[in-house]
Amino acid sequence: MTNRRILSLWFPRLGAEQAMRLDPGLESVPFALVREEGNAQFLSSLSLAASEAGLYRGQPLRDAHAVCADLVTRPEAPHRIAAFLNTLHRWAGKFSPWVAPEAPEALVIDLTGCAHLFGGETALLAQVEQDCADLHLTVRAGIADTLGAAWALARYAGSGAASHRSGDAIDQEARATRARAGKRRHWERGGATPVHTGSRAAAARIAAPGTARSALGPLPVAALRLPPETVEALARLGLRRIGDLTGQPRATLARRFGTGLVLRLDQATGAAPEPISPATAPERFAVRMTLPDPIGLEEDVMAALSCMLPRLCQRLERAGRGARTLRLEAHRTDQSMEWRHVGLARPSAAEDRLRTLLAMKAAEIDAGFGIDMLRLEALVHEPLQLRDKIGHLEAGRAVAERLRAGGGIDDLIGRLGARLGMEAITRVHPAESHIPEKGATVLAAAWSDPAIFWPRRPRPRPLMLWRPEPLIGTGDSPALPRRIRWRGRDLALAWGEGPERIAPEWWLDDPDWRSGQRDYWRVQTDAGDRLWLYYAHGAAMSPGWFCHGAFA
Structure with missing residues (x-):
């Protein structure tokens, strides 16, 4: 028998309690995190008040609101839960250097040779619970020789094997055993109710060395980390406890339920190895x-x-x-x-x-x-x-190459970012769109590379673009007018080139393009202005002439 000792820590309310740490006002109301699966929403993590209200994990959100009208929900953020679990990983390093995270809400600790530093396994378990209580976290722990046994004790210690049918859960006794019912259940006839102390409850979650098989016997078969369909199939045959499986022929179990069931059973009892790979500490400089x-x-x-x-x-x-x-x-x-x-x-x-x-x-x-x-x-x-x-000898050439490669630009961006903020330094990149105002996108200069080339457009594009400005006195005719009034000036058109028809993106509802198709013209006024005009044919808006930009 191996001398390893494994501690499994399960945080059943990790997501909800992490959100409540950010918003303490959620502690006084039923609270749950919601996960989207397809077009449906389900509860993924619940607070204690939500569980006491009759809600459970995996319950549809509409059913949960029907049961508890005061339920407050927030969308689940897996990245925040993973970051919080990483923080708990560093905390667990005080008990042993061999710690591995078990996503999404559990930790596995190899306690071999470490428990005596805390006064024994019972005292260590009490220290874990006290630390989690100080952090306002709910934790369930189990200690055993194997990872499978510790995992089972952390989640199912003290719970009986339930049936998949309501009729099988009725407490029935044979006639021959009723004579001894008074000795077994004397507290039901007015006797003193047995008291389970905290030490006894902790002892139920600690399997002494070499007793993993007996500790797993009364637990449900779900404690073997089996798929739900396998657990349901075993329950239909009356195999609801792990002890019911240990007495069955292994070949029959493997032939009917696959080798996964036998492997999980061997891993939990120690007959098959299950290594623990600790997560490497993040590299810090x-x-x-x-x-x-x-x-x-x-x-x-x-x-x-x-x-x-x-x-x-x-x-x-x-x-x-x-x-x-x-x-x-x-x-x-x-x-x-x-x-x-x-x-x-x-x-x-x-x-x-x-x-x-x-x-x-x-x-x-x-x-x-x-x-x-x-x-x-x-x-x-x-x-x-x-x-x-x-x-x-090559220093001068290297400096010139570094400047051509953009090293000097990087230093300039860094210095400007130190004063103004990196988000304030931007550069323009080409975008795949035939819409003029969507032909370029603005990116942060510190997190993007300069554009190598710009795609050629069928017609020249103006140097400056602004929101379309209506022209006065041009009428509703698509023919290019001879005179326009723009920004309070009466201008005569010296020449014009066009039209270039641009249609809106039919798959997007852009408010600026509800005027329908546009016919663009390059024009030059008698005052020397080189403008970009267009005629909107009208769709959801009235037709007319507009000025959209200016050429250099």
Whole structure:
């Protein structure tokens, strides 16, 4: 028998309780998260108040509102639940370094050789429950020799095997056993009701070494992590407890229900191995410097950064990563902390680039009564492509190539982003649309590459576009007028070229294109204006002439 000890932690209300941490007002009302499957909505995670109201996981949302009219719901956010589970993964590292997440709401911990550090498994289980209670989390735990047994105890310890038919759940006794009913159920005839203490409840979720088979016997077959259809098929045959399966011929079970049932049974009892693969800790790139005396001058902060930056850049280079977002933390002597974020247009591990951007943020830090510790961390980092190092003879050519490749633009974007914000620096990219105002899209310059080429249009496009402006005195005729009144000026048309017919996108309802098809004309006025006019033939709106842009 193996000497491994596995702890399974199940958080049955993880999604709802994570949402309630963000909005404490949800704690006083029945609350549930909703998941969309096809065209239907189902409850995916419930608060304690929602469960007490008679709701259950997987219930259709319309049925839940019929049962509980006060139910408050929010859409499920799996990425937030996964991030919160990752946080709990770091917390569980205090009990053992061998921790593996079990999506979407469970953790598996290998406690082999670690339980005695907490006073034994019972004391460790009490510590887990106390920590989760402090975090306002609901947890159910199980400890056994195998992962399957610990998983079963965490979810089904203390629950009996229910039947798939209501008639089978009736408590019936044979006539020969009624004489002993008084001895077995003396509390039903006025005796004292047995009291289950917390220690006994905890003991029911801990299977002593070598007792996994006996601990699993009274649990339902669903505790073997079987598909629902297999559980239902076993229940129809009267095999509702795991103990009912251990006495059956294995060949018969495998032939009728497949080898998956036998494998799960062997894994739970320890006859088949089931390894645990701990999740690797996320790679973090951070350095810090504790100062012997508090500092408050900008020159002192930059001197400290000059000592910290080389270490951070060396770690990034060894890992082949480049910093995309840096976080500079200044811890003051009054136990307060101030931080600044620095963003780069391209990931980089170059010390000179990072120092220039950090110098712009260091001037904004308020030293207060003095700074006694600085910390620098690469919050967002990306892989870097390998580059060849060159000597001094090729330095000039390398600088010219780097400028042509956009390195100087990246530095400019980084410096402007440090002052204005990376989101404020944008560039225009071509878009696949024949609609003039949709022929280009605006992207953040830090997270996009320059456009290599622009697609050729059938006709020239104006340099400036604006919302269509109606022309006065042109009438409703599609023929190009000789005179127009635009922006308070009476202009005569010297020449015109067109028309170019553009139809709206029939699969989209664009309010600006409800006027129907447009005939565009390139015209030049006697005042020298080169305008882009069009005639709207009229659909949901009246026809007429409009000015849409101007050429260079």
